[in-house]
Amino acid sequence: MTKPSRRSRGSITVQDVAREAGVSAMTVSRVVNGGTNVREATREAVLAAIAKLNYSPNSAARSLAAGEATQIGLLYSNPSAAYLSQFLIGALAAARRAGCHLVLEACEGERAEEQAEATRGFVQTHVQGVILPPPLSEVTAVRDELEAAGIPWVSVAMGLPPEGSLNVRIDDFAAACAMTKHLLDMGHRHIGFIRGNPNQTSSAERYRGFCAAIEEAGLDLAAMPVEQGYFTFRSGIVASEALLDLPDPPTAIFASNDDMAAAAVGVAHRRGLHVPQDLSVVGFDDTALATTMWPELTTVRQPIAAMAEAALTMLLDELRPRGQITEPEQVLAHQLIVRESCAPPPKR
Amino acid sequence: MTKPSRRSRGSITVQDVAREAGVSAMTVSRVVNGGTNVREATREAVLAAIAKLNYSPNSAARSLAAGEATQIGLLYSNPSAAYLSQFLIGALAAARRAGCHLVLEACEGERAEEQAEATRGFVQTHVQGVILPPPLSEVTAVRDELEAAGIPWVSVAMGLPPEGSLNVRIDDFAAACAMTKHLLDMGHRHIGFIRGNPNQTSSAERYRGFCAAIEEAGLDLAAMPVEQGYFTFRSGIVASEALLDLPDPPTAIFASNDDMAAAAVGVAHRRGLHVPQDLSVVGFDDTALATTMWPELTTVRQPIAAMAEAALTMLLDELRPRGQITEPEQVLAHQLIVRESCAPPPKR
DNA sequence: CGGGCCAGCGTTACCGCTAACAAATCGGCC
DNA sequence: GGCCGATTTGTTAGCGGTAACGCTGGCCCG
Numbered sequence: 001m002t003k004p005s006r007r008s009r010g011s012i013t014v015q016d017v018a019r020e021a022g023v024s025a026m027t028v029s030r031v032v033n034g035g036t037n038v039r040e041a042t043r044e045a046v047l048a049a050i051a052k053l054n055y056s057p058n059s060a061a062r063s064l065a066a067g068e069a070t071q072i073g074l075l076y077s078n079p080s081a082a083y084l085s086q087f088l089i090g091a092l093a094a095a096r097r098a099g100c101h102l103v104l105e106a107c108e109g110e111r112a113e114e115q116a117e118a119t120r121g122f123v124q125t126h127v128q129g130v131i132l133p134p135p136l137s138e139v140t141a142v143r144d145e146l147e148a149a150g151i152p153w154v155s156v157a158m159g160l161p162p163e164g165s166l167n168v169r170i171d172d173f174a175a176a177c178a179m180t181k182h183l184l185d186m187g188h189r190h191i192g193f194i195r196g197n198p199n200q201t202s203s204a205e206r207y208r209g210f211c212a213a214i215e216e217a218g219l220d221l222a223a224m225p226v227e228q229g230y231f232t233f234r235s236g237i238v239a240s241e242a243l244l245d246l247p248d249p250p251t252a253i254f255a256s257n258d259d260m261a262a263a264a265v266g267v268a269h270r271r272g273l274h275v276p277q278d279l280s281v282v283g284f285d286d287t288a289l290a291t292t293m294w295p296e297l298t299t300v301r302q303p304i305a306a307m308a309e310a311a312l313t314m315l316l317d318e319l320r321p322r323g324q325i326t327e328p329e330q331v332l333a334h335q336l337i338v339r340e341s342c343a344p345p346p347k348r
Numbered sequence: 349m350t351k352p353s354r355r356s357r358g359s360i361t362v363q364d365v366a367r368e369a370g371v372s373a374m375t376v377s378r379v380v381n382g383g384t385n386v387r388e389a390t391r392e393a394v395l396a397a398i399a400k401l402n403y404s405p406n407s408a409a410r411s412l413a414a415g416e417a418t419q420i421g422l423l424y425s426n427p428s429a430a431y432l433s434q435f436l437i438g439a440l441a442a443a444r445r446a447g448c449h450l451v452l453e454a455c456e457g458e459r460a461e462e463q464a465e466a467t468r469g470f471v472q473t474h475v476q477g478v479i480l481p482p483p484l485s486e487v488t489a490v491r492d493e494l495e496a497a498g499i500p501w502v503s504v505a506m507g508l509p510p511e512g513s514l515n516v517r518i519d520d521f522a523a524a525c526a527m528t529k530h531l532l533d534m535g536h537r538h539i540g541f542i543r544g545n546p547n548q549t550s551s552a553e554r555y556r557g558f559c560a561a562i563e564e565a566g567l568d569l570a571a572m573p574v575e576q577g578y579f580t581f582r583s584g585i586v587a588s589e590a591l592l593d594l595p596d597p598p599t600a601i602f603a604s605n606d607d608m609a610a611a612a613v614g615v616a617h618r619r620g621l622h623v624p625q626d627l628s629v630v631g632f633d634d635t636a637l638a639t640t641m642w643p644e645l646t647t648v649r650q651p652i653a654a655m656a657e658a659a660l661t662m663l664l665d666e667l668r669p670r671g672q673i674t675e676p677e678q679v680l681a682h683q684l685i686v687r688e689s690c691a692p693p694p695k696r
Numbered sequence: 697c698g699g700g701c702c703a704g705c706g707t708t709a710c711c712g713c714t715a716a717c718a719a720a721t722c723g724g725c726c
Numbered sequence: 727g728g729c730c731g732a733t734t735t736g737t738t739a740g741c742g743g744t745a746a747c748g749c750t751g752g753c754c755c756g
């Protein structure tokens with residue numbers, strides 16, 4: 001009398017699949033994973049059994065048996081909420097595939113000590129690797145702490161990552177260059193630029209891209225007014241006011257992110273300038289803000305979710321050496337999104 | 349010669365703690381969990397050992413052994429990104445504590461068939477429970493599908509949930525009532541209201557709250573102009589234009605969410621009206637948008653992350669009967685956030 | 697004073713899967 | 727045909743934790 005073990009959960013296991021396919025559990029495991037050294041006929045039989053039983057492996061058991069990393073940290077400060085949600089979506093998708101948990105930790109403070117403190121939270125909870133989205137990818141307090149604890153990390157969306165570090169990014173330089181060319185193509189010859197926060201290397205890269213496009217067009221870079229911003233809406237207001245207060249204001253403003261671009265549009269409206277008829281404004285990032293304003297913003301889209309996925313995958317490859325060596329650096333494709341905030345300059 | 353098993357990961361296990369505390373592994377487990385039937389002295393010894401060794405339980409092993417639910421689905425459509433990120437933060441925190449995975453699935457379409465399709469994705473991946481943030485909490489196609497598969501779900505932020513269903517929410521009625529009173533206290537007697545999408549019961553609740561406050565103040569409800577909106581920025585533009593086009597436009601606009609309030613501010617600016625001097629505008633939700641606009645928005649904050657945590661916890665209590673019966677319904681506290689978009693009405 | 701009961705703790709046997717090793721199978725070549 | 731190495735498959739022993747049950751000793755009741 002083989003009464004079913006009272007603890008059995010009734011779910012389909014490798015054993016069931018193995019029996020169905022007429023092989024051993026180990027072979028099923030091999031097929032499900034890499035699948036090395038399994039005869040084609042066998043593999044097909046196993047796959048058929050899997051499909052028939054609608055088997056899906058138990059990730060808890062898998063990571064327990066394989067002794068794999070299961071806790072990946074994600075330290076976030078306050079990038080725009082839109083960025084974070086996209087990022088989490090991508091990271092969660094990858095985490096689920098890999099069967100690992102995402103451990104979030106907020107890092108609100110600006111001071112190095114607070115940042116180090118938040119990082120130590122990870123060390124104590126035995127996180128095996130950490131993902132650093134911007135702007136934390138550039139904070140040395142965080143990185144030093146991880147380094148000291150021997151925890152590998154991957155930085156996301158740095159403008160210019162240091163050699164040899166794990167990182168995923170887009171080409172900020174090329175993107176800014178393309179955006180500038182778009183403005184030039186529309187006929188703008190007098191473009192104001194609002195720089196991003198200097199604590200992030202992407203700010204410098206975006207500005208470099210702007211400069212390169214201007215110079216390539218044979219224009220005088222010195223004639224282009226530049227204001228310092230800090231990626232916040234408020235800083236965008238100040239910078240835009242400064243640009244529009246100039247005796248000869250620009251016909252277009254290129255803000256280094258969407259928040260500051262939105263600020264520029266707001267300032268223009270307050271002054272009775274119509275966007276884009278009187279002033280063109282473009283941003284960078286394509287956050288949700290870009291479409292919850294009026295007119296909708298021409299901007300550059302980063303594949304945020306894909307970057308998060310790539311970051312997690314890269315980190316796991318590092319933690320679970322499976323033979324294949326992945327590139328320590330990945331540059332994903334950006335995309336120029338043309339909307340309504342941008343038009344040819346007004347005729348004089 | 350007890351060479352350490354070559355597979356040991358070197359991490360601290362219950363066994364280590366048990367040895368340190370001079371008890372058995374099972375006792376450690378009991379202390380770590382509920383802790384029933386353990387003598388106080390023993391518990392303290394175990395806790396001391398845990399602290400000394402900095403032990404943290406392996407969640408993979410735990411859920412494997414306990415046979416607990418490990419995959420919780422979260423079906424999202426496109427609420428504001430700000431909402432989603434807060435929601436995910438809360439859900440992830442709870443998921444980690446419980447040692448379960450969050451499985452995201454996007455549900456973009458509006459058609460019932462698409463929604464059912466997305467839901468079926470969950471059924472196939474053996475998700476044990478589902479969380480439905482707004483607006484999906486109200487979509488019958490989704491709920492029917494889950495019902496059919498026998499998967500429990502919890503709906504979040506419905507205005508008026510059906511009796512007996514698992515749900516977490518705030519009191520939309522009371523919040524809208526409080527917000528309206530705030531406007532009345534400032535001296536407004538002519539307030540325009542922009543309703544939310546009728547496919548969500550919270551829209552009706554918010555409107556009910558508005559009405560209740562107006563009537564309680566002894567004002568004539570019929571004199572308050574009301575426009576239909578759909579929670580989108582664009583619908584807010586249309587509604588605001590209509591309100592401000594009235595021969596006797598209101599001195600304040602209460603929009604049923606922040607996106608529409610932002611639209612109202614945008615429209616006012618276009619017309620040369622200053623906010624809040626000429627027109628007060630208030631919103632609902634306190635999304636990131638509320639502070640990335642100018643002036644910053646007076647609004648109602650929902651404890652989004654806390655609601656997500658509560659939802660997941662509730663679902664797990666349902667799935668892992670631990671004796672204690674949790675309330676199938678939880679109403680969390682909202683908060684009136686007063687910022688700069690609101691002032692006494694202009695003197696005539 | 698013996699037996700039943702229960703709090704408190706230990707023992708055993710797994711949960712579902714996979715690393716490591718052992719065994720079996722298959723060609724290829726002398 | 728038989729031997730050898732490479733490939734394919736099976737077997738065993740856990741990964742770290744917990745459910746179920748067994749054992750102990752004190753307490754109460756008859």
